Amino acid sequence: MTTSPNPLREGLGSDQSTPPCAFVMFGASGDLTKRKLMPAVYNLALSRLLPTGFGVIGVARRPKPDFEAEMRADVSRFSRRKPLDEAAWRDLAAGLSYVQGDFADPATFASLKEALAQLDATRGTQHSRVFYLAVGPDQVPAIVRGLRESGLVQPPSFAADAPFQRVVVEKPFGEDLESARALNRELSSQLAENQIYRIDHYLGKETVQNLLVFRFGNALFEPIWSRQHVSYVQITVAEDIGVEGRGKFYEKTGITRDIVQNHALQLLTLVAMEPPASWDADSVRDEKVKVLRTLKPITGRDVLARTVRAQYAAGTVRGDKVPGYLNEPDVAKDSTTETFVAMRMAVESWRWGGVPFYLRSGKRLARRLAEVVLHFKPLPHGLFRSAPGATDEPNALVMRIQPDEGISLRFATKVPGGGIAMRDVTMDFRYGAAFGTSAPEAYERLIVDAMRGDATLFTRADEVEAQWSFIDPILRGWHEQNAPVASYESGSWGPADADKILRVGDAWRKP
Amino acid sequence: MSALGSTSGAVSEAVARAESELAAFWSSPDAAEGPAKVRASTLNYVILCAPQDAPAYREAAEKLSDSHGGRTLLLTMSGRIAAWDLVPEIHAVCRIDGAVPVCYDRVDLTFGAVAASRAGSVVRTLALAELPTVVEVGAGAPQPLVDAVAGKFDRLVVDSGKLSSSTLAALARTAPCPIADRGMVRTFAWRELVARFFDGSQGALADIRRVEVHRPRQHSSAACDPAALMFGWFASRLGWTFVGRGAARDARGELVDLVVGDDDREGVSSHQPTGVSVRCVLNGESLDCSLDRIDGSAAARWKMRGAINADREHALGFKDETWVLVKAIDSKEGDRVTRDVLLAAAQWEQAA
Structure with a gap:
């Protein structure tokens, strides 16, 4: 790794070249590896974003005599770019190997050490490593201990050319505040914070990053991005699928832990944060943490007044009849696990005082959709109130995260002709229409960021704990107050009870 | 209509x-x-x-x-x-x-x-x-x-695969708007892979002694020579001045041999090189870097021999002309670099 710029790279687009390193995937036999990680690595190779000194090692318990063939099949199936480019794959496969072993067994790490030394010798990975832990949270401590005790991770050096070791940790980061703190303690006992990359793949999505560009890269919107002009904010993260055979997992998790604690709160922080001093990891994350700390805790009776939990009942989604949650395999008949949650939050800050932030997330809703909507305040004076088609609150800004990524601005117009008649119209920006290229998968961006040591889009320990500090009292309140579990028809936009938490005059969107 | x-x-x-x-x-x-x-x-x-x-x-x-x-x-x-x-x-x-x-x-x-x-x-x-x-x-x-x-x-798109180097140089000299070249897009992978030779060994850039570029024999004589674009790129990035088609003087005044080879293989794009090799010195040891199109494949063999040894295969990533045009329109490649390369390419073609 060298610090002086290569003059031949000037103008080549990605001036910040990725340093040589080995990419080690723990949990190499799992779903995440085959659906996301390996296809992401392959697409990085195709996009020429991998360093020449690069190799991949998979680590898992199961024997994998045909690891390369399996990975090839998975990449062919799940890559966003098809068909498989033989040359790119051949080169990637030449640096691909597999280590079988138990994560608690020191022998596994000894074998891994040998395999890494081999990569250093044959592929020029120069002793730098990114360890990606695509495993359950219960396995993280053992792996991190194993890495440290085997010497595969060293305390970070500040020398410019020193090899690096970084550990990427997948969500969930604990199941409550206490377990999150325990996990953070375990990680920080073995690693420096700047070696830990807690991944929330939502932050790798182009449209999520565009929230920041939209806000802070334009002069137009920031002046109206406050309580002076915004009436309320609505964040929706909706899925049309059910638990998809993961009833056992879901019974322990629920949508609040699965989606709200991480993805949805990430969206909220990006919408509500103050402009960071600069675009570096700590400046951005400092501002996000500030938002989480200004969230008014939902405790005591407020839990019942400001939140709704619910489960999907049988219904029709995308034209298919689907069963209710309680009839899913591995789900208890008296389960109270929520598959839908809606909450009314308050960001207690100078900018947002008095503006409700509504958040809802659910499974088996009408459509798969993630969006953030700013509803602007009603007109101060109803000049055209009596005109046909006039509305009091004509303006809304919709930022669609998925699908149909883009931004729409709704405003009122005069219908051509005599007299005054009005109609709301939208100005619509769609990523697909404007850029026409298939956006990189979130994992591609985040893997390359981890290789480059850019932690801006990763979650810091205090951020995770602040998220849990907000979520924990809600989960506890539901349990202690035996909060009702409403029911909603699959294929709808959630239970009617969700309306009860809204301020008078506010409404849930049905996009 | x-x-x-x-x-x-x-x-x-x-x-x-x-x-x-x-x-x-x-x-x-x-x-x-x-x-x-x-x-x-x-x-x-x-x-x-x-x-x-x-x-x-x-x-x-x-x-x-x-x-x-x-x-x-x-x-x-x-x-x-x-x-x-x-x-x-x-x-x-x-x-x-x-x-x-x-x-x-x-x-x-x-x-x-x-x-x-x-x-x-x-x-x-x-x-x-x-x-x-x-x-x-x-x-x-x-x-x-x-x-x-x-x-x-707002933007000017040219094609060094179709326009002469003198026309390109005239446009590069006079157009006040940003300029993009389809030819630069087509050769992006070649240049990026050549740049990779020096990512960890920038010291060798000051000691390049010979550059050889192979291109299809059947390239258009009315258009800018694919070799000119590559030599123009080296020269403009590294501060070389051409003393003839066969040599340049580097920033320290040392001579660099420039060699052009014809490739008779069929099925290769007439707008791209088919091979680039660079001979240089790194820390007193010789280093030979070569990039050669692999027959029947949109890929190249990337080799280093001498002070560093490596042998890899890389996809060239070229798709079709619509892709090239889109990249030229969205051009992320620096406008200044494109201008410098086109001007230097014309200088090489005009060199005696």
Whole structure:
């Protein structure tokens, strides 16, 4: 790794070249590896974003005599770019190997050490490593201990050319505040914070990053991005699928832990944060943490007044009849696990005082959709109130995260002709229409960021704990107050009870 | 849609009629008459070309509209119409995207010899407002149109695979707007892979002693030599000056041998190199770097021998000409680099 710029790279687009390193995937036999990680690595190779000194090692318990063939099949199936480019794959496969072993067994790490030394010798990975832990949270401590005790991770050096070791940790980061703190303690006992990359793949999505560009890269919107002009904010993260055979997992998790604690709160922080001093990891994350700390805790009776939990009942989604949650395999008949949650939050800050932030997330809703909507305040004076088609609150800004990524601005117009008649119209920006290229998968961006040591889009320990500090009292309140579990028809936009938490005059969107 | 106007009438009248027909097409119908036309516009794409090349550019514009919707203005000249005439012809294409038709349009503009000098004004009138205007100078583009339009808008696209190095250098010298070269896009992978040789060993860049570029024997003699583009790139990035086609002097005044080889293999693009090798010295040891297209594959073998040893295979990533055009329009490659390379490439071709 060298610090002086290569003059031949000037103008080549990605001036910040990725340093040589080995990419080690723990949990190499799992779903995440085959659906996301390996296809992401392959697409990085195709996009020429991998360093020449690069190799991949998979680590898992199961024997994998045909690891390369399996990975090839998975990449062919799940890559966003098809068909498989033989040359790119051949080169990637030449640096691909597999280590079988138990994560608690020191022998596994000894074998891994040998395999890494081999990569250093044959592929020029120069002793730098990114360890990606695509495993359950219960396995993280053992792996991190194993890495440290085997010497595969060293305390970070500040020398410019020193090899690096970084550990990427997948969500969930604990199941409550206490377990999150325990996990953070375990990680920080073995690693420096700047070696830990807690991944929330939502932050790798182009449209999520565009929230920041939209806000802070334009002069137009920031002046109206406050309580002076915004009436309320609505964040929706909706899925049309059910638990998809993961009833056992879901019974322990629920949508609040699965989606709200991480993805949805990430969206909220990006919408509500103050402009960071600069675009570096700590400046951005400092501002996000500030938002989480200004969230008014939902405790005591407020839990019942400001939140709704619910489960999907049988219904029709995308034209298919689907069963209710309680009839899913591995789900208890008296389960109270929520598959839908809606909450009314308050960001207690100078900018947002008095503006409700509504958040809802659910499974088996009408459509798969993630969006953030700013509803602007009603007109101060109803000049055209009596005109046909006039509305009091004509303006809304919709930022669609998925699908149909883009931004729409709704405003009122005069219908051509005599007299005054009005109609709301939208100005619509769609990523697909404007850029026409298939956006990189979130994992591609985040893997390359981890290789480059850019932690801006990763979650810091205090951020995770602040998220849990907000979520924990809600989960506890539901349990202690035996909060009702409403029911909603699959294929709808959630239970009617969700309306009860809204301020008078506010409404849930049905996009 | 129809051809407008005949061989009579002033330029402004022809423009007014074109505007009128475009406005009529884009007027939304009442809701009762069906869904409104949705314009997905990201740019104005202006093509300057010879009449015989127009069909190929029309096809290219059509393909481009899949990802970069907008208005295409295709400008040619004809000696068959009166010198002061302009003949516009409007075409609109709608495709169903979900429930609504998404439409794009193209205006073919044929200028007479005198009217051509007003082409810039015509483009300004007919271009969609608030959108960037990208002008491509095609092979055989009439000089009056180039003079009137090229460089006067937001981006200029050229093709070193079709235009001569002197034409390219003239445009690079005079165009005040950012410039992008299709040839630079086609050779991106080659240059990026060559740059990789030196990512960990920049010291060797000051000790390059020989560069050899192979290109297809069948490359167009009317266009910039693919080898010129590569030598121009090296020279402009590393501060070399050409002392002839066979040598350059580096920033320390040392000679660098430049060698061009012909490749007789079939099925290789005439616009790209087929091999690049660099001989240099790293920390007192010799280092030979080579990049060679692999037969029958869109890939190259990337080798280092000597002070560093490595042997890899890399995809070249080249897709098709629509992809090349999109990359040139979205050009992320620095404008200054492109200009420097085109000027240096012309210097190499002109070197005795």
